[in-house]
Amino acid sequence: MISIGELAIRTGVKIPTIRYYEQQGLIAAPHRSSGNQRRYSAQDAKRLGFIRHARDLGLPLDAIRELLRLSEHPGEPCGDADRIAAGHLKLVREKIARLQGLERELQRIASGCNAEHVRDCYVLQSLSNHSLCADEH
């Protein structure tokens, strides 16, 4: 049985975030000490580690909730878990593609300014005038 601070250190999840997860129903309300402080088991720590890892991979809490629910039913088919991961991967790839578009455009804009003064600034002109852009974003 460890305190919330200890749990935070072990899992790398901040204390208010742990309480937030409890509030959101991602982890169960833990046992309490006689003085009403939270006391966690090794299993609690494992579950929080799972959440932490999934968050690090960018999964939203809803998806994590679903994955946790699944992992409590070892006999069921795991297609849903695969679908969640694949769906998230797709999302990540879309984000990358979009950001790469922005990167190209920003690179073009930011490196195109040789002006001294605002009146000739290519950055500001580009923002005013969309037609200066290479592709739409």
Place this chain on the structure above:
Amino acid sequence: MISIGELAIRTGVKIPTIRYYEQQGLIAAPHRSSGNQRRYSAQDAKRLGFIRHARDLGLPLDAIRELLRLSEHPGEPCGDADRIAAGHLKLVREKIARLQGLERELQRIASGCNAEHVRDCYVLQSLSNHSLCADEH
């Protein structure tokens, strides 16, 4: 003088967002009709277009505020605008790098699951056990 709906259509910025920008001081409070409805000039539309374009490039409202302020002083040096654009570009590149890390890991995890049941699911095992990961994220 055009209505807020017309402005929304022309700039592609939604009506509540236009009002939000006004509230946030990005655009000035416009003239009003006798019935208290907003009426915008061509200049207002241009400014909103600038904002829209900058938002499309992912710039935060604070940075846009600063860029707008700068563009009202044509005689001043434009180094600040360049710095804002370059700083944002850097941020975008960092985001891309991070997402590419996630992409690799998700790809590895999602494609590694040949299991039928939750108990053997590689996706769920990977989330439980960080040591299955290729690199840290």
Place this chain on the structure above:
DNA sequence: CTTGAACCTCTAGCCGCTAGAGAGATTAGA
């Protein structure tokens, strides 16, 4: 027994919108 660190609950704030309620304004057609 004292002290200081850790913990408690509760509320509010971050960003950039978005949704909805309930009321008033405008405009096109009959």
Place this chain on the structure above:
DNA sequence: TCTAATCTCTCTAGCGGCTAGAGGTTCAAG
């Protein structure tokens, strides 16, 4: 000129995923 449909108004609350702070209680070391 009237009516009906569509806009527009203000205001408040909510999204996700935390984070910060106030004001109070409990714990553990010395």
